[in-house]
Amino acid sequence: MKKEKSGLRKNLAFLVLSSVLLLSACSGGNEGSEGNKESTPPQSTQNTGTETDGGEKQEEPYKISIMMQSFDTNLPNADSPVIKKLEEYTNTDVDIQFVPNSSYPDKVNITLASGQLPSIMVVDKTPSFISAARAGAFWELGPYLKDYPNLSMANDIVLNNSSIDGKNYGIYRERVLGRMGVTLNKVWMDNLGLQPPKTIDEFYNVLKAFKEQDPDQDGKDDTYGVVITKYAGPWDIMQVWFGAPNGWGDDGSGNLVPTHMTPEYREALKFFRKLYEEGLVNEDFAVMDSAVWNDPFVNGEAGVFVDVADNARRLNSPMQEKEPRDTSYTNVFQAPVGPKGHRDMPTTGYAGMLAISKSAVKTEEELKKVLAFIDKLGDVEMQMLLGYGLEGTHYDMVDGYIVPKENLDPGVLQQYNGLNQMLTFIGPDTPTLEQTEINNMIAEVQAANEKIVVANPAQPLVSEVYAQKGQQLDNIIADARIQYIVGQIDDAGLDAAVKLWRETGGDDYIEEINRLYKESQK
Amino acid sequence: MNTALQSEIEVSARQGIPKRRRWLSKLKKDKWLYILLVPGLLYFLVFKYLPMWGVLIAFQNYQPFLGFWNSEWVGFEHFRNFFANPDFFRLLRNTLILAIYDLVFFFPAPIILALLLNEVRLAYFKRIVQTLVYVPHFVSMVIVASMTYVFLTTSGGIINELVAAVTGQSINFLADTDWFRPMIILQMMWKDSGWGTIIFLAALASVDMEQYEAAVVDGASRFQRLIYITIPAISSTIVILLILRLGSFLDNGFEQIFLMTNSLNRSVADVFDTYVYFVGITQGAFSYSTAIGLFKSVVGILLIYGSNRLAKRFGQEGIF
Numbered sequence: 147m148k149k150e151k152s153g154l155r156k157n158l159a160f161l162v163l164s165s166v167l168l169l170s171a172c173s174g175g176n177e178g179s180e181g182n183k184e185s186t187p188p189q190s191t192q193n194t195g196t197e198t199d200g201g202e203k204q205e206e207p208y209k210i211s212i213m214m215q216s217f218d219t220n221l222p223n224a225d226s227p228v229i230k231k232l233e234e235y236t237n238t239d240v241d242i243q244f245v246p247n248s249s250y251p252d253k254v255n256i257t258l259a260s261g262q263l264p265s266i267m268v269v270d271k272t273p274s275f276i277s278a279a280r281a282g283a284f285w286e287l288g289p290y291l292k293d294y295p296n297l298s299m300a301n302d303i304v305l306n307n308s309s310i311d312g313k314n315y316g317i318y319r320e321r322v323l324g325r326m327g328v329t330l331n332k333v334w335m336d337n338l339g340l341q342p343p344k345t346i347d348e349f350y351n352v353l354k355a356f357k358e359q360d361p362d363q364d365g366k367d368d369t370y371g372v373v374i375t376k377y378a379g380p381w382d383i384m385q386v387w388f389g390a391p392n393g394w395g396d397d398g399s400g401n402l403v404p405t406h407m408t409p410e411y412r413e414a415l416k417f418f419r420k421l422y423e424e425g426l427v428n429e430d431f432a433v434m435d436s437a438v439w440n441d442p443f444v445n446g447e448a449g450v451f452v453d454v455a456d457n458a459r460r461l462n463s464p465m466q467e468k469e470p471r472d473t474s475y476t477n478v479f480q481a482p483v484g485p486k487g488h489r490d491m492p493t494t495g496y497a498g499m500l501a502i503s504k505s506a507v508k509t510e511e512e513l514k515k516v517l518a519f520i521d522k523l524g525d526v527e528m529q530m531l532l533g534y535g536l537e538g539t540h541y542d543m544v545d546g547y548i549v550p551k552e553n554l555d556p557g558v559l560q561q562y563n564g565l566n567q568m569l570t571f572i573g574p575d576t577p578t579l580e581q582t583e584i585n586n587m588i589a590e591v592q593a594a595n596e597k598i599v600v601a602n603p604a605q606p607l608v609s610e611v612y613a614q615k616g617q618q619l620d621n622i623i624a625d626a627r628i629q630y631i632v633g634q635i636d637d638a639g640l641d642a643a644v645k646l647w648r649e650t651g652g653d654d655y656i657e658e659i660n661r662l663y664k665e666s667q668k
Numbered sequence: 669m670n671t672a673l674q675s676e677i678e679v680s681a682r683q684g685i686p687k688r689r690r691w692l693s694k695l696k697k698d699k700w701l702y703i704l705l706v707p708g709l710l711y712f713l714v715f716k717y718l719p720m721w722g723v724l725i726a727f728q729n730y731q732p733f734l735g736f737w738n739s740e741w742v743g744f745e746h747f748r749n750f751f752a753n754p755d756f757f758r759l760l761r762n763t764l765i766l767a768i769y770d771l772v773f774f775f776p777a778p779i780i781l782a783l784l785l786n787e788v789r790l791a792y793f794k795r796i797v798q799t800l801v802y803v804p805h806f807v808s809m810v811i812v813a814s815m816t817y818v819f820l821t822t823s824g825g826i827i828n829e830l831v832a833a834v835t836g837q838s839i840n841f842l843a844d845t846d847w848f849r850p851m852i853i854l855q856m857m858w859k860d861s862g863w864g865t866i867i868f869l870a871a872l873a874s875v876d877m878e879q880y881e882a883a884v885v886d887g888a889s890r891f892q893r894l895i896y897i898t899i900p901a902i903s904s905t906i907v908i909l910l911i912l913r914l915g916s917f918l919d920n921g922f923e924q925i926f927l928m929t930n931s932l933n934r935s936v937a938d939v940f941d942t943y944v945y946f947v948g949i950t951q952g953a954f955s956y957s958t959a960i961g962l963f964k965s966v967v968g969i970l971l972i973y974g975s976n977r978l979a980k981r982f983g984q985e986g987i988f
Contacts, residue, residue, distance in 0.1 A: 255949050259732045274952035281733035376930060429822045433842040433930045435814075617951045618755075621934070628931035632843070650754070 207239040208515045211264035211506060213257065214567045215498075216244035220560045228535055228562040235531075236522045238515075244564060248437070258283070263503035265516055268567065269316060270498050271308065273613035279315040285502045285513050288314040294517060296524030296573035304495040307605050316499025317520055320571040323492045324595020326383055327455025327588065332477040334361035334369075334449045342479045346387060346417070349482040353426040356449040371426035373448035377436040378624055380452040381631075382491060385414035386600055389486025393602035394659065402604060402663050404656065406623050406644060410486065415640070418631045432628050440464070455591045459584050474584045480591050481598070492599030500570065524573025532569050533576075535562035547580040607662040615651040622647045726959040739955075746959035755943070763939040766920045769849055774856050775913060778864025779906060783894065785865060786872045798869070801862025812855055813927035817842065820851075843932035852924060871905040872898065907979050911987055915972035918964045940964050 221244050222229055233240050243264060245253045255274045257263060263283065269275045278284065288305075291297045297317065308318045328343070330352065335342075338361050343349035353371030355361065361369055374380045386392050389410035394402045405411050421427045428434065428442065440457075442448040444464045451457055458478035465475040481490040502516050522528055534541045534548055540562055541550045579585050612619070626643030629635045635643070648656075695702060726746060728739045750756060781801065788794040804812075819827045820841040828838040841847045875898060883893050922941040929937040940960060948957025976987055 252949050255952055259952070259954060261732055261735075272952075277731065277952065278733055281731055283733045429840075430842065432932045433817065433821070435817070614951070614953065617946055621946075625931040625934050632932060634932060646754075 205237060207233060207237050208512075208519075209239045209241070210266060210516060210519055211241040211243065212266045212268075212568060213243045213245060213253075213264045214268040215247040215250045216564045216567070217247050218564055219246075220556055221564050222561050226561040227539075228531060228565060231531055231536070232528065232565075235525075235528060236519045238519055242565075242568075261505060263505045265506040266500050266502055266520070266568075268319070268498045269501045271310065271608070273616060275315075275501070276310050276608055276613060279310050279313075279501070283504055284315045285504060285507065286313045286315055287317060287502065287517070290514070290517055291317075294521035296521045297517070297570075299524075300572050301495070307494050308496055308499050309606060310608055316501035317570050317572070318496035318499045319567075319569065321493045321495060321497045322592045322595075323495050324490065324592050324597075324599045325454045325456070325493045326452075326481065326490050326595065327458065327478045327591040328481060329443075329451040329453070329455070329458040329461060330477045330479065331356075331361070331443070331446070331449035332473070332475055335477060337361050337363055342477070343482050346482045346484050350417075350421075350426075353421065353450060354424070357424070357426050361449060362446055368447065370428060370448055371421070372450035372452060373428050373439065373442040374431040374452075375434040375436040375439045376432065377439070378627070381418060381627060383452055383481070384418070385411055386489050386491040387481050387484040388414035388417065389484055389489065390414050391602075392491055392600045394604040396603070402656070402660050404652070406627075406647070412637075412640070413485070415627060415630050418627075419633065422631050423633070432632060444468075455588045455595075458588055462584055474582075474587075476584065478584070478587050478591055480594055488598045489600050490595055490598050492595070492601060494602075494605055500568070520570065523569055524571070526574055526576050529569060529571065529573060529576045532562065532565040543577070544580065546577055548577055549580045603663060604659050607659055607666065609655060609658050609662065611651050611655040611658050615655075618650060619647055619652055619655065622650060723958060723962050725955050726962045728955050730955040730958075732954070742955075746956045747963065749956065750960055750963070755938070758935070759938055759940055759943055762936055763918055763920060763941075766849060766852065766925075766939060767917050769853050770856070770920075771913070771917075773853050774861075775910065777857050777861040779868055779902075781861050782865040782868035782872060783898065785869065786898065787890070787894075798862075798865070801865065803862070804859045805863035807859065809859075809921075809923045809927060812859055813924070816851070816855060816928070842928075843930060845933050845936045848928070848933045848936050852920075852928060855924060855928075856921070867909065868902060868905060871902040875901040904985050908985070908987055911972060911975045911979060914975045915968050917971050918967055 222242075224241070229240060229242070232238075241264075251270070251272065254267070254269055254272070257267070258274050258278045261283075288309075291300055291314075300317070301320070304318050304320065305314055308314065308316060328349070330342075334340075334356060335352075338355050338359055340352055340355060341348070343352050356369055356371045360367070372380070385405070390408055390413075391403075391405045391410075394404055395408060397403045397408075418427075422429075428448065440451075440461060443451050443461050451461060455478050458474075458476040462474050462476045481488070500520055502513060507513050507516050523532070530537075530548075534550060537543060539551075539558065540554065541548050543549070609616075622643055626635065626640055630640050644652075725736065725739070727741060727743055728736075729742050730736070730739045785794055785798060788797070817825075819825050822828055822838050822840050822842075828841070832838040839847070841851060879897050880893055883897060888896065918940060920939045920941055922945065925937055925939055925942050926945065929942065944957040944960050947953045947960070972987075979985070
């Protein structure tokens with residue numbers, strides 16, 4: 147009996163102790179919020195202390211935490227040789243936090259709300275980032291750029307596009323402006339003897355042929371034209387072909403109107419509806435997850451892919467893996483010519499920017515270290531390292547061109563996979579990929595696109611109304627477009643949606659954009 | 669436990685010890701019990717009560733970088749905006765219809781399943797079935813959603829292939845507004861009916877076997893035994909669970925709805941939970957979404973309180 151009691155006592159003591167521990171753990175956790183240790187910024191105050199007395203050579207690696215998107219689950223860990231080399235080159239201690247691209251915007255908003263930011267964060271010009279930047283959560287970088295060899299080469303137009311109230315709170319990640327292209331299944335085209343589509347009618351005929359003429363010659367009716375998912379990008383691109391403005395357009399009197407209030411937009415939607423009715427697009431596009439977007443094309447169910455031109459390469463490689471052949475499986479072309487001429491959707495010239503937070507990078511001295519780090523990422527060595535891995539391990543140099551090694555072990559591929567997301571591509575030109583058929587085609591399309599892309603005049607403008615109601619407004623139009631395409635609503639329904647959009651805040655939005663636009667023109 | 673405490677109170681009351689000393693001596697006597705209570709109390713204090721002051725941002729124009737103390741106070745503005753918003757009635761309708769479907773179709777499912785299991789004679793068969801019906805509970809909602817997609821998609825989904833073979837045309841379950849609610853309820857039934865039986869089976873196990881024996885002697889049929897013995901025996905459990913369920917009446921399960929929503933069914937799929945997410949997380953309107961969440965909680969409290977009163981009026985025990 148006595149024995150039992152002392153055992154009980156021990157257990158109780160353990161319980162009490164553990165509850166005390168629990169409490170202390172909680173109070174600590176409260177300050178860190180989120181409970182996400184990775185997002186906790188480094189304690190960098192100690193570094194500044196050591197930095198003042200140490201010379202340049204002995205300087206301790208500066209701790210930098212980075213949050214960025216990942217498009218893959220096979221990602222490098224902290225002891226990857228590629229990251230080690232990056233740290234050595236830049237004299238930093240890098241802590242990368244990868245966030246899956248699909249949930250990236252949410253994660254950014256939650257991180258912004260928590261106030262505990264990493265040193266560098268890849269952000270878009272979203273309402274929450276804008277309000278955070280205005281509230282002083284990020285360093286304004288504009289005045290510093292000229293002091294750095296690579297960053298001083300940044301393009302003024304793109305800097306302007308990525309600015310907020312005329313200030314740059316981030317260093318943009320450069321992208322080709324005319325990046326879009328129509329990727330087609332080359333085998334199918336050859337089988338049916340089709341020519342590259344030059345006009346929208348020809349584009350339609352290709353889709354029709356892919357659906358009805360058995361392009362894979364297996365005697366079964368198991369193919370269709372273009373594959374589209376929940377992600378509405380292809381619709382956005384294709385409506386520009388029809389003459390609808392990219393986001394906002396001049397209505398002829400110098401005023402800007404949103405694209406969905408133009409007649410060209412309606413014409414484009416009629417065409418989309420026809421595609422859907424005739425089964426030229428996958429029936430389940432509105433519910434299909436974009437993570438499996440490539441599958442129908444790679445598996446030979448769909449023959450057309452409307453997205454960035456470089457997807458031709460990404461679609462070709464898995465098809466080559468399945469059944470290697472000498473020539474490419476894919477062909478890529480410029481957008482077809484529409485009723486209003488040859489037009490295509492551009493990118494904004496950048497994809498997100500690297501913003502430096504004030505909560506993790508407290509002093510100007512530290513800021514300069516982070517800027518120096520970003521600047522060095524533009525060096526040829528770093529662009530090559532983060533983009534293609536280690537020479538000899540991940541790629542070979544042949545005649546001055548990069549030739550990625552094929553069939554890399556996932557464990558080896560993992561060492562650099564995804565790290566290119568931190569590159570700004572602001573810096574000297576680097577060697578390029580080998581000149582394969584497909585790479586040449588992509589480069590040609592993208593170079594030719596420069597002449598036909600339609601800019602969005604409202605791109606640099608920052609709207610208050612949009613910051614508050616943007617998501618709601620966008621949903622109204624995006625949903626109505628999908629409902630119209632699948633035939634759930636007719637023209638009257640579309641008109642009703644536009645009316646709802648205007649009442650929900652769209653009219654204020656139009657007015658504000660026009661006011662900002664006129665101010666910026668002065 | 670309860671009666672022991674009560675008798676103790678009576679004893680000490682009779683002994684005429686001053687109230688304060690009685691309290692102290694009791695504390696001393698049961699100190700280990702109270703210490704055992706500490707972790708639980710701390711848990712509620714730290715994780716449930718401490719964060720609660722956060723709801724105050726519903727009355728502010730909260731900006732994360734200004735912090736709580738520097739954000740502007742706006743009173744009931746967010747509530748006014750919410751009730752005046754054209755979205756409000758659509759959200760309320762969708763939320764209520766789903767909640768009612770949930771109550772009418774999903775809530776009885778585990779009860780019926782438990783009653784059926786209770787009638788199974790073969791012990792090992794019963795045990796196997798019981799285990800099997802628990803399994804779906806452990807499948808993540810994300811997996812359930814993607815399974816639903818794989819089965820129901822119009823391009824090659826098994827169920828749609830079957831439907832097409834029988835009726836000649838496929839049904840776009842995933843995008844059809846009419847199918848959204850049944851789909852959600854069926855997913856819930858598949859996932860959680862089995863798990864829900866646990867508590868009812870426990871209640872059923874405590875039913876006095878002699879009552880059944882007596883009923884058999886009196887010539888009651890199996891169905892009569894079910895109606896007159898089994899169901900009355902577990903009715904208090906049913907009522908308590910019903911009251912608890914009503915407390916979260918307006919919770920439609922964010923994850924599930926969010927995963928099953930798309931452009932084509934959004935008009936019926938938008939509920940308070942997903943709206944709070946869209947407005948709060950994707951648009952960064954923290955105060956506004958907190959106000960909506962607070963509104964939901966107040967409705968929840970009223971429902972619990974009301975249903976508890978109602979249960980007591982009808983002679984059931986209630987939860988407080």
